[in-house]
Amino acid sequence: xxxxxxxxxxxxxxxxxxxxxxxxxxMNHNSMYWYRQDPGxxxxxxxxxxxxxxxxxxxxxxxxxxxxxxxxxxxxRLESAAPSQTSVYFCASSRVGASSGNTIxxxxxxxxxxx
Amino acid sequence: GQQVMQIPQYQHVQEGEDFTTYCxxxxxxxxxxxxxxxxxxxPVFLIQLVKSGEVKKQKRLTFQFGxxxxxxxxxxxxxxxxxxxxxxxxxxxxxxxxxxxGTRLQVFP
Numbered sequence: 001x002x003x004x005x006x007x008x009x010x011x012x013x014x015x016x017x018x019x020x021x022x023x024x025x026x027m028n029h030n031s032m033y034w035y036r037q038d039p040g041x042x043x044x045x046x047x048x049x050x051x052x053x054x055x056x057x058x059x060x061x062x063x064x065x066x067x068x069x070x071x072x073x074x075x076x077r078l079e080s081a082a083p084s085q086t087s088v089y090f091c092a093s094s095r096v097g098a099s100s101g102n103t104i105x106x107x108x109x110x111x112x113x114x115x
Numbered sequence: 116g117q118q119v120m121q122i123p124q125y126q127h128v129q130e131g132e133d134f135t136t137y138c139x140x141x142x143x144x145x146x147x148x149x150x151x152x153x154x155x156x157x158p159v160f161l162i163q164l165v166k167s168g169e170v171k172k173q174k175r176l177t178f179q180f181g182x183x184x185x186x187x188x189x190x191x192x193x194x195x196x197x198x199x200x201x202x203x204x205x206x207x208x209x210x211x212x213x214x215x216x217g218t219r220l221q222v223f224p
Contacts, residue, residue, distance in 0.1 A: 033211070040124065042203060043158065043214035058211060059116070090157060103148070104205075104212060106157040 002026055006091040006107035013081045013114045021076040021110050023091030031094045032074035033058075033104065034066060036087040043090065049074055081114045088112070117142045119206050121215035129223050134191040136218035138204035146207050147180055147187045152217075153200045161202075194222045 006023045013019055025032065034046040035058075045058030049068040063085060065077045074093075078085060089110045094102040118141040128134050138147070146165045150158040162171055164180035164187060171178045177190045187204055201219045205212040 035214070040216070042121075042216040043205075045211055045213065048211050056211075059213070103160045103163070104150075104158075106159070108157050 004091055004093055004105050004107035006089075006110055008110060009108070010111045011113070013078075013112065015082060015114060017081050018077065018079050019081065019112075020078075021089055021091070021112075022073070023075060023107060024073045025091075025093040025105070026072065027093060027095075027105065028071070029093035029095050029105075030071070031096060031102070032068065033092040033094075034064075034074070034076045035090045035092060036060065037090060037109075038087050046076065046089075078112075083114045086112060086114045117206070117213050119204060119213050119215040121204060121218050123218055124216065125219045125221075127221045127223065128194050130196060131193050134194050134198070134220055136189050136202050136204075136220075138187045138189075138206075138215050140185045140206045140213075142206075143184050144206040145184075147184075148205045148207070148212065149178060149187075149189055150203045150205060150214075151200050152203065156200075158203060191220075194220070196222050196224055198222055 004025045030051045033048040035043040037043050044060045047066040049055045052071045055066050067075045091107040092104045094104045120139050148163045149161040152158045168182045169180040175192045179188045199222050201217045203217045204215040
């Protein structure tokens with residue numbers, strides 16, 4: 001049981017390049033999330049998907065787009081990468097919405113550097 | 116928007132000393148969860164509190180949820196080197212969890 005799997009684990013981009021972070025979960029969870037983590041800033045929610053077919057903005061959505069491809073997969077796209085997007089990105093999932101008291105399970109993280 | 120603050124941001128303790136981190140939300144929460152992240156790792160769920168005034172214990176860890184459901188605390192008794200990491204609270208009142216800024220704990224042997 002892999003849990004939440006995200007790829008790539010490490011990536012270096014040049015300013016202006018685009019890329020997609022892939023995420024898949026095998027726990028049959030309804031809700032999925034993308035967070036970014038910066039030193040001293042904790043975990044900030046970028047986008048979330050409460051269920052298949054829906055997506056909503058989180059705290060810091062600017063510069064990102066997401067796609068909930070199916071129940072298992074939730075991708076995060078940077079259309080034109082900027083140095084301010086250098087961060088560690090975590091994909092996560094929960095059975096239903098987090099406010100319902102459901103545990104969030106995190107992937108191992110993707111380290112992204114934009115130069 | 117909803118904000119969740121944690122203090123302190125960083126704490127060093129000697130092994131065997133106690134440690135406490137505090138979490139405060141700008142809005143009333145339906146529940147609060149606590150996560151631990153080891154250096155270089157990902158956050159891992161520790162516990163969830165739902166009821167006003169709730170107290171839960173896990174071995175040396177004691178978690179409290181405030182009466183007004185706007186604050187919480189995590190207390191570790193007699194810290195060990197295995198307690199090293201960053202502790203996050205996360206508050207929910209919609210479909211999403213808002214994470215606190217975290218408290219990084221360093222334990223010296």
